[in-house]
Amino acid sequence: MKLYDCQMAPNPRRARIFLHEKNVDVEKIEHNILGGDNLKETYLKINPWGTLPALELDDGTIIREAPAIFRYIEATNPEPNLLGNNPKEAAEIEAWERFSELQGMGAIGEFFRNQMEGLSGRGLPGPASLEQIPALVERGKKRAAWYYEQIDQRLGESEYIGSDRYTAADITAQCAIDFANxxxxxxxxxxxxxxxxxxxVSARPSAAA
Known part of the structure; x- marks a missing residue:
């Protein structure tokens, strides 16, 4: 399998950590988002959405987006379990994982993409030409503050975010918070x-993936 990757970006890192935790080796193909590698014709033929990560299976199938990669790898490599051992736990993990994706990474993305010079005309991921909106920088900062409050409160109740053990919910929060910092x-x-x-979570070997 091949992972279309970007070392600096949080979403590809989610996939790398998940794969490392599962002890699944893949070929990694680096794409520089700031340099626009993901918007070049060669990559858009692989993933017309122009987003990273994407996982190419041995039969040529392309799986786009980190959560979809999680589901495929969990189904084909069930241990260690990272998405839930029963319906209740799976729902709780997914809720918190989704929270970090929308409220954590979403906030950080607003803050970062709308002020970064290298992303001029690329206010959102993908090939569409969308201008930056400077007002979203401040909104992203406020959203991130609320996200931190909610995650800190949750971690006052539980050792980990989605369950009593390390799961995909921790992976997404870990990547969001590291990127925010x-x-x-x-x-x-x-x-x-x-x-x-x-x-x-930073002491886990997968944190360096």
Missing amino acids: AVGLPTPETCTNIARWHKA
């Missing part, structure tokens, strides 16, 4: 529960 949205010092959790 890298682009100028640091975790508030008051979020001591996040700090405790972040130390634990």
